[in-house]
Amino acid sequence: MMIKPLDQAVGSIDAMKAVFARDMKVAFRQRQDLLNPLLFFMMVVTLFPLGVSPEISFLQEAGAGILWVAALLSVLLSLDHLFRHDFDDGTLEQLVLQPQPLFLLVLAKTMAHWVLTGLPLVLLTPVLGVMVHLDGNSIAILCLTLLIGTPVLSLIGAIGAALTLGLRSAGVLLSLLIIPLYIPVLIFGTGTVAAAAEGAPVGAYLALLGAFLVLALTLAPFASAAALKVSLSNS
Amino acid sequence: MWQFFHKLGSPKWFYGIAARLMPWLLVLGLLCLGAGLVWGLAFAPKDYLQGNSYRIIFIHVPSAFLAQSVYIMMASAAVVTLVWRMKLADVFVKAAAPVGLVLTFISLFTGAVWGKPTWGTWWIWDARLTSMLILLFLYGGVIALDRAINDEKSAARAVAILVLVGVVNIPIIKYSVDWWNTLHQPATFKLTEKPSMPAEMWVPLLLSVIGLYLLFGWLACLRMQTEILIREQRTRWVQDLFHVNGGAR
Numbered sequence: 219m220m221i222k223p224l225d226q227a228v229g230s231i232d233a234m235k236a237v238f239a240r241d242m243k244v245a246f247r248q249r250q251d252l253l254n255p256l257l258f259f260m261m262v263v264t265l266f267p268l269g270v271s272p273e274i275s276f277l278q279e280a281g282a283g284i285l286w287v288a289a290l291l292s293v294l295l296s297l298d299h300l301f302r303h304d305f306d307d308g309t310l311e312q313l314v315l316q317p318q319p320l321f322l323l324v325l326a327k328t329m330a331h332w333v334l335t336g337l338p339l340v341l342l343t344p345v346l347g348v349m350v351h352l353d354g355n356s357i358a359i360l361c362l363t364l365l366i367g368t369p370v371l372s373l374i375g376a377i378g379a380a381l382t383l384g385l386r387s388a389g390v391l392l393s394l395l396i397i398p399l400y401i402p403v404l405i406f407g408t409g410t411v412a413a414a415a416e417g418a419p420v421g422a423y424l425a426l427l428g429a430f431l432v433l434a435l436t437l438a439p440f441a442s443a444a445a446l447k448v449s450l451s452n453s
Numbered sequence: 454m455w456q457f458f459h460k461l462g463s464p465k466w467f468y469g470i471a472a473r474l475m476p477w478l479l480v481l482g483l484l485c486l487g488a489g490l491v492w493g494l495a496f497a498p499k500d501y502l503q504g505n506s507y508r509i510i511f512i513h514v515p516s517a518f519l520a521q522s523v524y525i526m527m528a529s530a531a532v533v534t535l536v537w538r539m540k541l542a543d544v545f546v547k548a549a550a551p552v553g554l555v556l557t558f559i560s561l562f563t564g565a566v567w568g569k570p571t572w573g574t575w576w577i578w579d580a581r582l583t584s585m586l587i588l589l590f591l592y593g594g595v596i597a598l599d600r601a602i603n604d605e606k607s608a609a610r611a612v613a614i615l616v617l618v619g620v621v622n623i624p625i626i627k628y629s630v631d632w633w634n635t636l637h638q639p640a641t642f643k644l645t646e647k648p649s650m651p652a653e654m655w656v657p658l659l660l661s662v663i664g665l666y667l668l669f670g671w672l673a674c675l676r677m678q679t680e681i682l683i684r685e686q687r688t689r690w691v692q693d694l695f696h697v698n699g700g701a702r
Contacts, residue, residue: 394597
């Protein structure tokens with residue numbers, strides 16, 4: 219779908235809204251792409267009780283970690299789509315040519331990506347949480363950490379997606395580049411749930427996750443935009 | 454100052470400087486590292502608790518030390534690449550990344566060998582170890598991205614962005630893993646808090662660290678020279694250097 223030309227008179231916020239709305243519209247015309255990360259999420263979670271142990275005690279202890287890792291992997295899987303189609307049909311070049319700052323438009327695209335993948339994962343988490351025998355309190359905390367954590371995953375992942383755009387075997391490379399950067403988010407995400415399970419206060423953990431989010435929100439779009447320009451000049 | 458800066462951008466100028474610098478770096482580096490290692494491995498006093506097994510510190514600490522500072526050097530070079538588009542900075546990043554990877558691996562490996570007699574295990578998910586493992590992954594990612602992009606200029610800038618994103622992550626990794634670890638088990642082993650070593654132990658250690666720095670400088674120069682020759686192979690000065698077509702003209 220062609221993007222409407224945005225002239226100079228259009229404010230940056232309006233441009234962001236337009237990009238966001240367009241990404242949503244495009245995504246809902248290809249609904250299978252929306253479902254795939256969710257199916258992947260559920261399948262990965264299913265592997266652990268079958269592959270490791272269906273014991274309730276094990277699942278209770280490892281459940282939060284399993285769900286976090288599965289969410290992380292499905293975000294990673296969906297990142298390839300973030301810029302790929304727009305890159306293939308030339309929309310991305312038009313975005314770069316807009317008078318509005320590219321990092322804002324990238325931020326809008328990343329936010330759309332989170333609403334389409336991260337948010338559904340959070341919404342699905344309570345169901346899977348019950349399946350791995352987490353108690354209600356843990357599930358609530360887990361959902362909260364995922365709610366703060368998955369936007370960070372999308373924002374950092376956008377950098378990797380932009381860097382590997384148009385390369386051969388981009389998918390594997392993307393994972394190699396991004397997984398080390400995901401580790402701190404994972405540590406704090408699961409750490410929060412573990413602390414809650416031990417009855418420890420979780421405020422500090424959530425505050426740190428929030429700090430990651432603020433840091434990623436402010437810095438990652440610049441890196442993604444710079445990487446996009448490099449990738450486009452490369453092609 | 455600016456003239457120096459300008460010259461630093463010239464691969465030909467750097468090639469000459471590196472050629473003059475390298476023998477010094479090599480000889481001094483070998484001397485320092487050799488002295489440090491021989492002193493440390495053969496003559497330094499035994500540790501009263503760990504006996505002789507502590508001696509691996511003379512290899513472990515220098516390589517771990519350098520593994521981290523190489524990444525910081527690469528990050529500084531990445532800033533130069535992005536801001537001033539200086540070719541040499543990018544050549545440095547490309548030359549240093551595999552060396553940093555190997556140093557990180559050496560420090561992890563020697564750490565494991567040291568851990569077996571001291572802690573009774575090869576590996577433990579301790580703060581230090583995990584952050585070094587992530588550093589290894591970061592180096593791997595930098596090298597993989599550099600290899601994947603064919604165009605030289607794009608590769609340089611893409612790698613620079615990745616290195617900088619990684620460096621933002623380094624303190625986060627360090628502290629996050631610290632806190633994460635204290636939650637699960639208290640940090641029983643801390644490599645950072647050095648016991649008050651006697652001089653017979655820390656002087657050879659310092660010598661090995663300095664020696665390894667100098668040797669890294671030598672290796673970086675050598676690798677940068679090679680990379681410069683590959684990139685500039687069509688230029689006049691490189692062809693003159695190797696007397697390609699020299700006789701005919």
